[in-house]
Amino acid sequence: MSLKNYQYDVIIHQLDMRRLNAKYMLDKRTEEIYNKCPEILDIDNQIAIQSAERARRAIMGDDTALQGLAEANRALAREKETILVKNGYPADYLSPRYECSLCKDTGYVNGERCSCFNKAISNLIYSESNVREIIREENFDNFNYELYSDEADHFDVSTGTMRSPRELVRDVVKLAHDFIDNFDTEYHNLLIYGNTGVGKTFLSNCIAKEMLDRSHSVLYYTAFRFFKYMENCKFSYDAAEGSGTLGEDYLLDCDLLILDDIGTELSNSFTNSALYTVINERHLKRRPTIISTNLSLAELEKRYSERIFSRLSKEYSLLKIVGSDIRRK
Ligand SMILES: [Zn+2]
The missing domain is CATH 3.40.50.300 (P-loop containing nucleotide triphosphate hydrolases)
Known part of the structure; x- marks a missing residue:
């Protein structure tokens, strides 16, 4: 099947909108949680400060600056999940929710078109x-x-x-x-x-x-x-x-x-x-x-x-x- 340029543009636009929407919904949930569980806001601030500080050191030439950063952030993420669950929220409440978890609504997985991309093509040509x-x-x-x-x-x-x-x-x-x-x-x-x-x-x-x-x-x-x-x-x-x-x-x-x-x-x-x-x-x-x-x-x-x-x-x-x-x- 040959996809026409404008059809390709339509689908890419759809995917852009899905990612934007996922981001928007995540921002709303985050705002809600910061109000209800301020300790999560503290953790996020801590993560931001820690990452910035380590990045600064890395730029200054400190080769060890980024060591253990991912592990430290994972520990903080786990701590956030525990707080969420304790407050009656699902553990993944602050994770983005994509329509397609395979490609995270980018349309591609490892450089190949995702199945959701092909589905979108099929939907488009059916509707046309x-x-x-x-x-x-x-x-x-x-x-x-x-x-x-x-x-x-x-x-x-x-x-x-x-x-x-x-x-x-x-x-x-x-x-x-x-x-x-x-x-x-x-x-x-x-x-x-x-x-x-x-x-x-x-x-x-x-x-x-x-x-x-x-x-x-x-x-x-x-x-x-x-x-x-x-x-x-x-x-x-x-x-x-x-x-x-x-x-x-x-x-x-x-x-x-x-x-x-x-x-x-x-x-x-x-x-x-x-x-x-x-x-x-x-x-x-x-x-x-x-x-x-x-x-x-x-x-x-x-x-x-x-x-x-x-x-x-x-x-x-x-x-x-x-x-x-x-x-x-
Ligand atoms: Zn997909």
């Missing part, structure tokens, strides 16, 4: 994906083949035989798994097509969850939201040229982009240009895209510009789902 909630339900664990008829009433061009929607959808799911398993080593795009309600969105969400679980950044847009986004963002469209440009954008950079229900938008030269720009720029960066649509290939060809259709038919693996509308089942 637009599918965080829906994939709790829509994932491969809940994929129900029973919803597809097992009547062999579809002619399958690839095998030249009559096959059932259930058999065919098993093939599609297998291809989806291949896509996921080879994601790190092979560049592929998917075009998932078929009639309304055959489970195209469900399948894209299944793939999204697998990719997110493997810490890949995923961005999901319905066609409606995608074109709305393109209208509002810094996408600049040249009406005369019928082409557009998009600056540095997560849309182009995320590991996997899913555009759902393409073909439901009101098609015009702007939407054509926006769609081509994203498909093309992601292709040039070799960043995989999944597109789902109710349109047949012939309808796609009729609806979109030749350059879009050419990209789709040459650079995308075609996954056709057949069957009746399963949303009613």
Whole structure:
């Protein structure tokens, strides 16, 4: 997984805030204890004076100045703990409380990313994906083949035989798994097509969850939201040229982009240009895209510009789902 610069900054900032918070809470507890147990304040003063005095001697060239200092401080720390417990506080009441005790909220242990850092990346990419909630339900664990008829009433061009929607959808799911398993080593795009309600969105969400679980950044847009986004963002469209440009954008950079229900938008030269720009720029960066649509290939060809259709038919693996509308089942 490639972490984008701004994502890295977000996580580092989160860690900074956690450490600041731990420090703030510790200061509050310390103040409370100094009021209730002044003898602990005396000990802390003693530690400060002792350390300063020894440091002064060390700077003056006394090689023995720091000998036994750690031991002396440990003894005083133990004394503090005894006083805390005697007053009804936990012994570690004056220790900082980090959210992650492994890395003390620095994000690193021995120069390696801590598990909490990786967890934060995963949380961040989940929250950015637009599918965080829906994939709790829509994932491969809940994929129900029973919803597809097992009547062999579809002619399958690839095998030249009559096959059932259930058999065919098993093939599609297998291809989806291949896509996921080879994601790190092979560049592929998917075009998932078929009639309304055959489970195209469900399948894209299944793939999204697998990719997110493997810490890949995923961005999901319905066609409606995608074109709305393109209208509002810094996408600049040249009406005369019928082409557009998009600056540095997560849309182009995320590991996997899913555009759902393409073909439901009101098609015009702007939407054509926006769609081509994203498909093309992601292709040039070799960043995989999944597109789902109710349109047949012939309808796609009729609806979109030749350059879009050419990209789709040459650079995308075609996954056709057949069957009746399963949303009613
Ligand atoms: Zn940690």
